[in-house]
Amino acid sequence: MSAFFQPTLLAVFAHPDDEAFSVGGTLTHYARRGVRVVLACATRGEAGKITVPGMTVDDLGQQRERELxxxxxxxxxxxxxxxxFHDSGRFERTRYDDPLALMNISPLDxxxxxxxxxxxxxxxxxxxxxxxxxxxxxxxxQIHRAATAAFFSTGNLPGGGPQRLYYTALPYTAAEGLARMGQDLDPQVYGVSEGTIAVRMNVAAYAQNKKAALLAHGTQTGEQSLLGRMTxxxxxxxxxxxxxTETFSIGGTRTAIAHYPLRGLFDGVPGCEGLDE
Known part of the structure; x- marks a missing residue:
């Protein structure tokens, strides 16, 4: 890599805490390797569920912004x-009438x-x-659709736009484990085969970073959360x-893939040689 070139990774998610669960270790890994990491969060999680019994928050969006x-x-x-944008919420917290809630906005907007x-x-x-x-x-x-569309529509930017798009990927065996723990999640729908996993990141070295990031989202990881209810x-x-471990599938590429699976997210991306060796 040129001394004047800094590779950049853009992660796009919907709510505070999405980044910690899915990709936190990967973000730390690449930040330590000199990559500029940009995290875009669509909402401030205004309609999230407070999972700490007895906890009251005057402005949940501001609180979750601080947590992120x-x-x-x-x-x-x-x-x-x-x-x-605004958090759409779920179940009884669904914000049907909020014009800025993501559920009420076209991905094209x-x-x-x-x-x-x-x-x-x-x-x-x-x-x-x-x-x-x-x-x-x-x-x-909604964010999946918008981010995928943005990847495909930015190939004519100077420099050719982003060279790779990756999706977070839940292995089938992990989806089975979540279902056994009470998560309302069909492994046949939400889990992916091993052949679908293009990148398997070993992030054990950043376990403490990731654990600290998860705990930073205190309103979402209390006693009444999925984690809090576990044995x-x-x-x-x-x-x-x-x-x-964090796992990814390929959502799109503008550069050749010389081998599969890949050694990391930047494997084979022009100008980023050495990042995944």
Whole structure:
């Protein structure tokens, strides 16, 4: 790599805490290798569920914004960029009447903000949700669609636009484990085969960073959260998977793939030689 060139990774997610669960270790890994990591968060999680019994928050969006900034510090990455849409919520918290809730906005109206961000930061690699949005959350699905569209519509930018688009990928065996723990998640739908996994990142070296980032999202990881309701054995199994390995599939590429699976997200990306050796 040239001494004057800094590779850039753009991660696009919907809510504060999405980054910690899915890609936190990967973000820290590349930040330590000199990559500029840009995290774009579509909302401030205004309609999230507070999972700490008895906890009251005057402005949940502001609280979750602070939590995300703390999580970014734990992951050793820069401050997040907010796209200023609103959290759609789920179940009884669904915001049907909020015009800024992502569920009420066409992905084609989210895409221009991402196109502008891509033109500004010029990433070589993008990461976003898989086509099922991890577990089907409508905001995750909206961001998946908008980010995918932005990848495909920015190939004519100077420099050729992002060279690779990756999706977070949940291995079938991990999806089975989540289902056994009570997550309402059909492994046949949300889990992927081993052949679908293009990149398997060993992030065990960053386990403490990732754990600190998860805990920074205190309103979402309390006693009433999925993690909080687990038995010690289930929690240990979950942490072993979450903190040890992160997996990705390929959503799009503008550069040849010389071998499969890949050694990392920048493997074979022009100008980024050496990052994944």
């Amino acid at each position: 900034r703390a999580a970014c510090r734990a992951l050793e990455i820069p401050e997040p960029i907010f796209l200023d 989210v895409e221009p903000k991402l196109r502008a961000l891509i033109a500004d930061v010029q990433p070589q690699v993008m990461i976003t949700f898989d086509p099922h949005g991890g577990y089907g959350h409508v905001d995750h699905l 010690p054995e289930e929690r240990a199994a979950m942490e072993a998977r979450l903190l040890g």
